[in-house]
Amino acid sequence: MEFQYYLPVNLVFGRGKSDIIGEKAKELGKKALIVTGGKSTKSSGLLAKAEEQLKSNGVTSTVFDRVTPNPLTTTVYEGAQLALEEGCDLIVALGGGSSIDTAKGIAFQAMNGGDINDYIYGRKISNKALPILAVPTTCGTGSEGNGFAVMTNPETLDKKSLRCSAIVPACSIIDPLLMKTMPRETLACVGFDALCHNMDAYISSIAQPLTDIMALEGARLAIESLPKLYADAEELPGWDSLCLASTLGGMVINTAGVTALHGMEHPVSGLKDVVHGKGLAALAPHVYGASIEGARSKFATLSRYLGGRDENDFTDKIQELLEGINLRVTLGEMGVEEKDVDWLADNCLKVSAPSIANHPVVFSMDEMKEIYKKAL
Incomplete structure (x- = not known):
């Protein structure tokens, strides 16, 4: 048995714990x-709270509030310019995965300057970044626990992640109480994303013992807590569990990577600017259904976590979970048409080739096209 695991994050x-934002920022x-x-x-008051905490701890601040879902490289450029103009030596991220990913990019x-796409595509390499304090308000991306920052280039519609250890947050404050203001639809989407991160990492061909341990626990926590929270948002132990599932999911994909499900979704949200969790929900039954042969024992384990018997009813149990959180959707409902399928498959191999290669069944171009069509 040989493996390497490295992830320098202070959780x-x-x-x-959001009461100590200022204390941690001061460091x-x-x-x-x-x-x-x-x-x-x-609207939740978190921004005002953070500003006051920073001030009381001797840290001055400037606000950049231009983050949007599926963040853009151009937004990163705007934020970085403001950081330089203001002489900032620290980035504080408040919000969901989009805010944290944008903060990492900034x-x-x-x-580093220059064209960030050079670093995203590996044409240039750097391990320098300003320190980041991340305070997530959604429990899905796990961005607080890894060195990934997903962003979309508006010129090419390529949705791809910048990856390096320098953008692992220096400190991440995960306060489950901050999640309670999420609408139920948002909760369903981010919670399913958290589950998929853990499942993707677990079935990945580059998984290793530590990621398997964490991914299975993350999947278990997400499966148990998400339906309960969807039914009753006051279930505080459920928030603890789902937040931990999200963070574990972010941590495991840092090492084991995501697989074809995320690889095939990124072109969808890059092209149509759809909610990432909805794109995953539309694709998951079809991607995973075509993957069972490549990792039967692992799919059997996940099926049992979902209440099934073995790998043969895994996709049925995923469908039942999605039904229970009102997330049974199709790509067609998100505006994807059959004429988009060729572009999606081509773009997938452009931006997500490692994710496709890490999948337990390596899909051909034609197989990916067929999966996209089934998900319409």
């Missing part, structure tokens, strides 16, 4: 760029 987990810098979206952290771009 501060627990209800109410990392003196002037912060707060990266967030335009609405949720303002932290990287502010230190």
